[in-house]
Amino acid sequence: xxxxxxxxxxxxxxxxxxxxxxxxxxxxxxxxxxxxxxxxxxxxxxxxxxxxxxxxxxxxxxxxxxxxxxxxxxxxxxxxxxxxxxxxxxxxxxxxxxxxxxxxxxxxxxxxxxxxxxxxxxxxxxxxxxxxxxxxxxxxxxxxxxxxxxxxxxxxxxxxxxxxxxxxxxxxxxxxxxxxxxxxxxxxxxxxxxxxxxxxxxxxxxxxxxxxxxxxxxxxxxxxxxxxxxxxxxxxxxxxxxxxxxxxxxxxxxxxxxxxxxxxxxxxxxxxxxxxxxxxxxxxxxxxxxxxxxxxxxxxxxxxxxxxxxxxxxxxxxxxxxxxxxxxxxxxxxxxxxxxxxxxxxxxxxxxxxxxxxxxxxxxxxxxxxxxxxxxxxxxxxxxxxxxxxxxx
Numbered sequence: 158x159x160x161x162x163x164x165x166x167x168x169x170x171x172x173x174x175x176x177x178x179x180x181x182x183x184x185x186x187x188x189x190x191x192x193x194x195x196x197x198x199x200x201x202x203x204x205x206x207x208x209x210x211x212x213x214x215x216x217x218x219x220x221x222x223x224x225x226x227x228x229x230x231x232x233x234x235x236x237x238x239x240x241x242x243x244x245x246x247x248x249x250x251x252x253x254x255x256x257x258x259x260x261x262x263x264x265x266x267x268x269x270x271x272x273x274x275x276x277x278x279x280x281x282x283x284x285x286x287x288x289x290x291x292x293x294x295x296x297x298x299x300x301x302x303x304x305x306x307x308x309x310x311x312x313x314x315x316x317x318x319x320x321x322x323x324x325x326x327x328x329x330x331x332x333x334x335x336x337x338x339x340x341x342x343x344x345x346x347x348x349x350x351x352x353x354x355x356x357x358x359x360x361x362x363x364x365x366x367x368x369x370x371x372x373x374x375x376x377x378x379x380x381x382x383x384x385x386x387x388x389x390x391x392x393x394x395x396x397x398x399x400x401x402x403x404x405x406x407x408x409x410x411x412x413x414x415x416x417x418x419x420x421x422x423x424x425x426x427x428x429x430x431x432x433x434x435x436x437x438x439x440x441x442x443x444x445x446x447x448x449x450x451x452x453x454x455x456x457x458x459x460x461x462x463x464x465x466x467x468x469x470x471x472x473x474x475x476x477x478x479x480x481x482x483x484x485x486x487x488x489x490x491x492x493x494x495x496x497x498x499x500x501x502x503x504x505x506x507x508x509x510x511x512x513x514x515x516x517x518x519x520x521x522x523x524x525x526x527x528x529x530x531x532x533x534x535x536x537x538x539x540x541x542x543x544x545x546x547x548x549x550x
């Protein structure tokens with residue numbers, strides 16, 4: 158599909174496509190579904206007020222269920238982190254004497270499991286070593302195959318749009334056209350934010366594309382979108398940004414190749430969506446991501462849209478297995494998107510940022526920011542239960 162044709166597709170169009178794909182596949186009785194990651198093991202986690210005992214720390218690649226038992230007196234939560242403290246999965250609000258399951262799919266690598274008594278701090282951490290390669294496991298529900306196929310199409314579409322938008326942005330930067338580059342920057346960012354539920358699978362490309370200024374080290378110079386953002390909005394100049402833009406474009410093209418091959422499962426869709434919205438509620442809401450351009454609300458919208466797409470793809474199965482969960486999430490997503498829409502702006506209006514449909518983040522009052530954080534956070538717990546529903550394939 159050509160770039161102009163892709164850009165003619167509205168944000169709502171992919172959601173309609175999901176329903177059609179799910180219906181078509183659910184009616185195809187002989188079509189089998191596959192998910193990556195066999196049920197490799199069940200690991201007991203005893204989460205106390207001062208302890209976090211994990212029964213097994215050396216694991217084969219694949220699907221794992223961590224059976225969390227709160228043996229302490231405080232409410233606790235348990236997180237599973239990949240490198241850089243990227244959240245792969247979590248269970249929250251685990252009361253004393255309560256048990257909850259954390260279900261994840263793990264590739265080979267090093268991870269940390271953290272118990273957080275009182276649901277605060279960095280947690281009591283245990284390192285997990287995962288080795289080997291996951292084996293594909295057959296699914297008995299063709300609707301899950303439909304969900305994965307639909308979500309993969311969505312991610313590939315958004316990644317193609319990302320490459321197109323970054324191509325235009327790079328051309329403007331290299332031409333020295335600051336105003337045009339500012340008008341194009343938000344569009345490119347939106348497409349990246351929509352695919353972030355599976356950013357963990359991007360490997361080193363994620364920091365190369367989406368690095369923050371505080372991530373810079375002597376060995377890792379400031380690169381990617383936010384380096385361009387700093388030059389465009391803070392330094393108000395791009396005369397020396399051509400090489401940065403070229404590298405960003407090259408990395409988005411590499412990402413397109415990665416996305417075409419990456420393993421996507423119902424479980425990674427569910428966990429990725431929850432973890433991303435948790436990140437919005439707990440860190441992005443501070444305005445740390447788009448600190449120079451102030452297009453944070455556009456980033457939030459992209460994250461919410463991407464997470465909702467994954468949820469909507471899984472919705473036919475969820476509606477059958479947990480209709481009350483669907484009712485809750487439908488309401489919460491609708492409320493959150495309406496709240497974001499209430500902060501829309503247009504040229505000539507107060508707080509308008511070129512290229513973004515939302516007001517500048519620093520135009521919001523503290524009460525408005527808190528309201529956004531509350532609405533995003535309200536989705537977290539019900540969204541976190543999706544993994545247990547879809548893990549029974």
